[in-house]
Amino acid sequence: MQRRSFLEKSIFTGLALTVLPNVALSQKRDWEYSILELMGKADIELFGKGINLREAAHNAFLKMKKAAYSDGIDIKIVSSYRSFDRQAAIFERKYISYTDKGMEPLAAIDKIIEYSTIPGTSRHHWGTDIDIIDGYRKVDGDVLVPSKFEAGGPFEDFKKWMDENSKKFDFYLVYTDEPKRKGFKYEPWHYSYAPLSIPMLTEFRGKNIPILLKEEDFLGSEHFTTGFIRDYIRNNILDINPELL
């Protein structure tokens, strides 16, 4: 009897030891994102063909898409997850194009960051953010143009629907038309799944972003000064819809 109770006690203690650290680990995983994940350099698990979002964002997106369908809107993703390398290719292509036209490097970079991010700092790296339009509307030329979302434009009804409903599904506009806002221009197409992107932004802003960016090596990055990066963080990364901070 004595031996048996000793064994039972040992098994219990052993279980406690193995179970408790696992619980702590899974809680940690919900909130802690590696710098590689935050900068689009990790191989994260993405869900949904043509959706490519983290699981919770994907599920919420499908619910929102279904609700919009019943109101005659076909929410179509133009862009969702984007890796560091993909963002670097976009940045370099624009940098070459602007400097080839005779722009000075710093002027070219300022022009790029009206709409495009510096690689490693895009919210599209997180698997939480989407650029969306109404797939039912046939549109000529570029679709991600602000005037197309305004009165008389092809996405007017889409934008109205999103204004009224997106928050019910935890999707928020990031780059609003608030006149005092700095950084990226108004993007009526870019939405973020707040339950994931808020903690991710909190973690990202806690990292030493100037040091991280100075370690990178892509065309144009040699012109980044500490002052430029500081302004970029303040205006482009943090001057967003306050509901996402």
Ligand SMILES: [Zn+2]
């Ligand atoms: Zn976007």
